[in-house]
Amino acid sequence: xxxxxxxxxxxxxxxxxxxxxxxxxxxxxxxxxxxxxxxxxxxxxxxxxxxxxxxxxxxxxxxxxxxxxxxxxxxxxxxxxxxxxxxxxxxxxxxxxxxxxxxxxxxxxxxxxxxxxxxxxxxxxxxxxxxxxxxxxxxxxxxxxxxxxxxxxxxxxxxxxxxxxxxxxxxxxxxxxxxxxxxxxxxxxxxxxxxxxxxxxxxxxxxxxxxxxxxxxxxxxxxxxxxxxxxxxxxxxxxxxxxxxxxxxxxxxxxxxxxxxxxxxxxxxxxxxxxxxxxxxxxxxxxxxxxxxxxxxxxxxxxxxxxxxxxxxxxx
Amino acid sequence: xxxxxxxxxxxxxxxxxxxxxxxxxxxxxxxxxxxxxxxxxxxxxxxxxxxxxxxxxxxxxxxxxxxxxxxxxxxxxxxxxxxxxxxxxxxxxxxxxxxxxxxxxxxxxxxxxxxxxxxxxxxxxxxxxxxxxxxxxxxxxxxxxxxxxxxxxxxxxxxxxxxxxxxxxxxxxxxxxxxxxxxxxxxxxxxxxxxxxxxxxxxxxxxxxxxxxxxxxxxxxxxxxxxxxxxxxxxxxxxxxxxxxxxxxxxxxxxxxxxxxxxxxxxxxxxxxxxxxxxxxxxxxxx
Numbered sequence: 001x002x003x004x005x006x007x008x009x010x011x012x013x014x015x016x017x018x019x020x021x022x023x024x025x026x027x028x029x030x031x032x033x034x035x036x037x038x039x040x041x042x043x044x045x046x047x048x049x050x051x052x053x054x055x056x057x058x059x060x061x062x063x064x065x066x067x068x069x070x071x072x073x074x075x076x077x078x079x080x081x082x083x084x085x086x087x088x089x090x091x092x093x094x095x096x097x098x099x100x101x102x103x104x105x106x107x108x109x110x111x112x113x114x115x116x117x118x119x120x121x122x123x124x125x126x127x128x129x130x131x132x133x134x135x136x137x138x139x140x141x142x143x144x145x146x147x148x149x150x151x152x153x154x155x156x157x158x159x160x161x162x163x164x165x166x167x168x169x170x171x172x173x174x175x176x177x178x179x180x181x182x183x184x185x186x187x188x189x190x191x192x193x194x195x196x197x198x199x200x201x202x203x204x205x206x207x208x209x210x211x212x213x214x215x216x217x218x219x220x221x222x223x224x225x226x227x228x229x230x231x232x233x234x235x236x237x238x239x240x241x242x243x244x245x246x247x248x249x250x251x252x253x254x255x256x257x258x259x260x261x262x263x264x265x266x267x268x269x270x271x272x273x274x275x276x277x278x279x280x281x282x283x284x285x286x287x288x289x290x291x292x293x294x295x296x297x298x299x300x301x302x303x304x305x306x307x308x309x310x311x312x313x314x315x316x
Numbered sequence: 317x318x319x320x321x322x323x324x325x326x327x328x329x330x331x332x333x334x335x336x337x338x339x340x341x342x343x344x345x346x347x348x349x350x351x352x353x354x355x356x357x358x359x360x361x362x363x364x365x366x367x368x369x370x371x372x373x374x375x376x377x378x379x380x381x382x383x384x385x386x387x388x389x390x391x392x393x394x395x396x397x398x399x400x401x402x403x404x405x406x407x408x409x410x411x412x413x414x415x416x417x418x419x420x421x422x423x424x425x426x427x428x429x430x431x432x433x434x435x436x437x438x439x440x441x442x443x444x445x446x447x448x449x450x451x452x453x454x455x456x457x458x459x460x461x462x463x464x465x466x467x468x469x470x471x472x473x474x475x476x477x478x479x480x481x482x483x484x485x486x487x488x489x490x491x492x493x494x495x496x497x498x499x500x501x502x503x504x505x506x507x508x509x510x511x512x513x514x515x516x517x518x519x520x521x522x523x524x525x526x527x528x529x530x531x532x533x534x535x536x537x538x539x540x541x542x543x544x545x546x547x548x549x550x551x552x553x554x555x556x557x558x559x560x561x562x563x564x565x566x567x568x569x570x571x572x573x574x575x576x577x578x579x580x581x582x583x584x585x586x587x588x589x590x591x592x593x594x595x596x597x598x599x600x601x602x603x
Contacts, residue, residue, distance in 0.1 A: 067416040069598040093418035103409030107330050119323035120414050161413060 399504030
């Protein structure tokens with residue numbers, strides 16, 4: 001397991017606990033299948049926290065347990081320092097959520113959907129609904145029935161609903177699902193803006209580039225188990241790799257995998273990504289040449305979150 | 317709770333289904349008064365003609381309207397509205413934003429129950445009022461003389477309506493519970509209506525059996541409901557009904573026994589629905 005350091009102070013800040021979301025040994029089983037296995041997560045105030053994992057890794061199940069929709073088999077969730085087994089509804093009033101498969105009342109307009117959500121939440125200040133519609137770019141279609149909305153528009157409506165009450169923590173499950181590239185960019189920018197405003201954001205995604213662009217902290221989940229959590233900058237910056245093109249890619253793959261100074265090798269299209277120190281480039285070149293495999297290209301690159309993710313999920 | 321109720325009313329007000337169901341109730345009242353009652357009173361069969369007269373002529377029409385209204389009001393209006401309102405929240409996924417917004421499950425369910433009760437009460441009372449107006453109109457144009465029953469007061473009218481309302485309650489709760497368990501509109505409606513129809517057949521069949529079989533009818537809601545609806549009649553006088561039940565079944569329970577059974581079974585259904593909803597997972601797809 002890779003551990004990245006956290007720079008934020010521990011303990012409790014004067015205006016409340018700095019840890020806004022914590023899971024302790026969170027586990028959920030469905031019969032013999034363990035969807036989430038002893039998950040210990042910690043999200044601090046002001047973080048934009050990416051929750052990464054392949055499809056089926058347990059992200060949505062974890063979010064369901066965090067928000068009280070699913071009952072944990074064991075373990076528990078703390079929101080704003082409160083154990084949700086003791087009080088769920090109080091802390092949830094400070095959370096805005098965008099769940100997978102954005103849902104809305106199809107027979108109501110976008111504005112009416114937000115009215116319903118505001119009534120359920122106990123009311124919001126005048127003008128707040130229009131402000132949120134404008135924020136997510138739905139002002140012009142606010143009067144149309146939500147059944148006429150595209151998936152992306154419904155997603156944006158769900159985001160408006162999540163932000164309606166000005167929550168301290170925003171939980172988003174795959175918020176860019178179904179959006180076109182422009183829509184994805186808008187949502188990413190919105191999430192960055194919310195982070196800049198000091199909101200704590202917990203966003204699950206299987207899109208690595210997206211998380212790398214939006215988040216400052218990340219946790220990686222696979223098969224219900226936490227592989228790591230830490231700062232994105234620490235993860236991405238700590239490893240370098242060599243990107244090579246060779247005359248015999250299969251031969252090079254086999255050869256380099258056996259070298260003790262090579263951490264890992266994997267294919268990336270016509271190239272190989274060799275996880276090793278930059279100063280080992282000459283050793284890599286020599287080893288290949290000894291086996292009559294010749295380089296046509298060699299360059300160093302800093303590991304992306306995708307490299308880290310693939311390395312961790314493949315290793316495990 | 318006010319906000320939750322307002323949200324429920326807004327959602328219901330904007331759906332077409334309650335209006336269609338209400339229209340069906342009005343059509344049912346018109347069919348009972350004019351087609352079955354008024355038209356039937358012109359039958360050559362004197363017994364059927366007298367029964368027809370008691371179906372449309374005010375105030376004898378009130379038990380007839382409440383009898384048919386209780387059955388079809390439960391089966392059509394309350395069951396369909398309840399199941400549709402509950403199940404669509406699951407189908408649309410809109411139950412999740414409500415629950416993760418800091419509303420306790422008990423309050424959420426209570427708000428749904430209160431909103432459905434209020435809407436059903438208002439709609440069924442309006443339908444009854446419409447039926448009474450048709451009855452007054454039909455009485456005024458009828459060529460037969462209608463004798464007003466002695467000692468019939470407004471209090472009696474309220475008591476009759478209350479008995480019918482109490483008889484609707486358990487079927488509404490049955491629909492509520494079945495839908496909560498199945499999370500399906502089709503299963504909720506089919507389950508409730510199917511139970512009502514099959515129960516009517518079983519209660520009638522058990523009535524022809526021995527003491528034990530006859531006694532076992534007390535387990536069925538329909539037997540107690542039949543006893544309370546029968547109590548609404550003016551001096552036990554017969555009328556025509558579009559509700560499939562026998563108001564003259566042998567050994568019907570007394571009014572208080574019937575009331576106790578209905579209240580107890582309603583309480584069980586209510587407790588069951590809350591027990592299930594407070595404990596179950598509100599399903600989300602697994603990522």
